[in-house]
Amino acid sequence: MEFKDILAEYIINLYQDVPGYLYKGLLSAFLLGVVLLLVFLGIKKGLRYSFKLLFVEYLLLIYSSTVLFRPFNEDKGYNFQPFWSYTAYKDGMYDLIADNIMNTIMFVPLGLLLGCAFRNVKWWQALLIGCIFSLSIESLQFVLKRGFSETDDVIHNTLGCIVGYGMYSLTRFGYEKLSKRTVAVL
Numbered sequence: 001m002e003f004k005d006i007l008a009e010y011i012i013n014l015y016q017d018v019p020g021y022l023y024k025g026l027l028s029a030f031l032l033g034v035v036l037l038l039v040f041l042g043i044k045k046g047l048r049y050s051f052k053l054l055f056v057e058y059l060l061l062i063y064s065s066t067v068l069f070r071p072f073n074e075d076k077g078y079n080f081q082p083f084w085s086y087t088a089y090k091d092g093m094y095d096l097i098a099d100n101i102m103n104t105i106m107f108v109p110l111g112l113l114l115g116c117a118f119r120n121v122k123w124w125q126a127l128l129i130g131c132i133f134s135l136s137i138e139s140l141q142f143v144l145k146r147g148f149s150e151t152d153d154v155i156h157n158t159l160g161c162i163v164g165y166g167m168y169s170l171t172r173f174g175y176e177k178l179s180k181r182t183v184a185v186l
Contacts, residue, residue: 009098018061018069026057051117058113059133062106066137070146078142078149085152103156104163107134111164115172123165130161 033053038046085096107130114126121129134157142149 018064022061022064022069026061030054030057048117048119051113055110055113055117058109062110062133063137067140067144067146070141072145074145076141076145076148080149080151082151082155084150100152100156103153104160107157107160108164108167111161111166112168113164114161115165115168121165123162123169126165127158127162130158130165133161134158 030050030053034046034050037049037053040046041049085093085100089096110133111126111130114121114129131154134154137157138149138151138153141147
């Protein structure tokens, strides 16, 4: 099985148990919320609060797909040894690389939205928030027996959050430099 097939199967399996009405409800709430925020708060303040709303909805989507709508499975286990998936990958368990990549990618929007919604967040706070949020997911999976709880997920989720926050920071830095250059030319 090729890597792209493993990745596609992972994505399908992650969201297969989340009911469609949840997606529609979150999208509807977001669109209605954005319209109301823009109308009552104006463009600038409305957009800032829209990012906060999207941040909260993304948290709900992640919790839904990783904990709330995952089926109960008595046999699901845990592995708290850091980087165990890399040694397993060397032993031929190639689906774990797709798992690691998807755990990283899943938290990139979280870091990006964190920066957009809360502009004064520092990089270490984004790291801490990503780590705490991921730990809460893994703890719930362990206690509720809904998924495989592991330290590697926390590491990769936190990495994804930092990558997303870094993307926000670089974009903001570039925008500020461009704005200063434009003002200097005028």
